[in-house]
Amino acid sequence: MFTIEHEFDATVVTLVDDEAAPLMEDVAINLFAECVTVEQLDPRTDQVLRITLSHSQVRDLAAALDLPEGIYRFAREDEPVAKT
Numbered sequence: 001m002f003t004i005e006h007e008f009d010a011t012v013v014t015l016v017d018d019e020a021a022p023l024m025e026d027v028a029i030n031l032f033a034e035c036v037t038v039e040q041l042d043p044r045t046d047q048v049l050r051i052t053l054s055h056s057q058v059r060d061l062a063a064a065l066d067l068p069e070g071i072y073r074f075a076r077e078d079e080p081v082a083k084t
Contacts, residue, residue: 001015003016009033014028025043036054037050037053
């Protein structure tokens, strides 16, 4: 399950783990104009862990989810190609 909320300066997507056991903490993805952050509470330390990605890193991650093992780069904005 997930939710989408539009805030003043970001769109926030929250991923809720509602299928597997043991359940993992919710993941919040904050989409800003200049970057994307991924946040999750670490229950061991009770601190929120944050990773910051550029929009091009998010694009590469999305493409990587559907590609086989290898090294890739985008030749054009919409088409990943294998790097030799």
